[in-house]
Amino acid sequence: MRHVIALDVGGTWMKAALLGDDSASAPGTAPVLLHRERRATGRERGPEAVVAEILDFAAGLAAHGAAHLGGPALAAGVAVPGIVDESGGRAVYSANLGWRDVPLRDLLAERLGVPVALGHDVRTGGLAEGRIGAGKGADRFLFVPLGTGIAGAIGIGGGVEAGAHGFAGEIGHIVVRPGGADCPCGQRGCLERYA
Incomplete structure (x- = not known):
């Protein structure tokens, strides 16, 4: 079955799925969950x-799809x-x-041999x-999931705002206690240290 890889990287866990396209039998329907x-x-x-770990996980998902779904994935989408x-x-x-400037889309595309889309986890x-x-x-809406980190996605007119420097919605790094606990981002007293 035609399918894609979907991978969500979190601060503690990675969650993934292989999603199939059942639009041939029912045009306009949502993707079908084939494996997670x-x-x-x-x-x-x-x-x-x-x-x-991300590269190995994605490669394992690709191998599972090839072995159990009749062929390779068409593409992959990864949210970090x-x-x-x-x-x-x-x-x-x-x-x-703890990473800085990782060319993750290219690394994954090279490893998987398919096109890869990379997005921000909460904006996605x-x-x-x-x-x-x-x-x-x-x-307009605000989406605020809570996990290892705290961030929000600002929905405006059918899209999600990234901000001028890709920092929109990173509310976990708002200082709520000046001079408070050290944060891995380099500041002190960030919301994520206390929430």
Whole structure:
């Protein structure tokens, strides 16, 4: 079956799925969930280990699809936390994972041999929520999932705002206690240290 790889990288866990296209039998329908997995991100081993874990996880998903779904995936979509340069395909910075300027889209495309889209985890979730979830039909909404980090997606007019430097919605790094606990982002007293 025709399918794609969807991978969400979090500060603690990675969640993934293989999604099929059943539009031939029912045009306009949502993708079909064919397989899902979850794996620890492994951030305690450092940023290089996290990148290696992402690449290995994606390759394992591709192998599963090829073996059980009759062929290779057509593409992959990967969502990561922190500051993301979506057009350049780079994971610019993540306080929770410790990486800086990782060319993740190219690394994954090379490993998988298929086109890869890279996005910010919360903005990607917010976009989905705006298209098929609670924000559907709303001109403006705020999507705030809570996980290892705290971020929000600002939905405006059918899209999600990235901000001038890709930092829109990173509310976990608002200083709520000046001079408070150290944060991996380099500031002190960030919301994520206390929430």
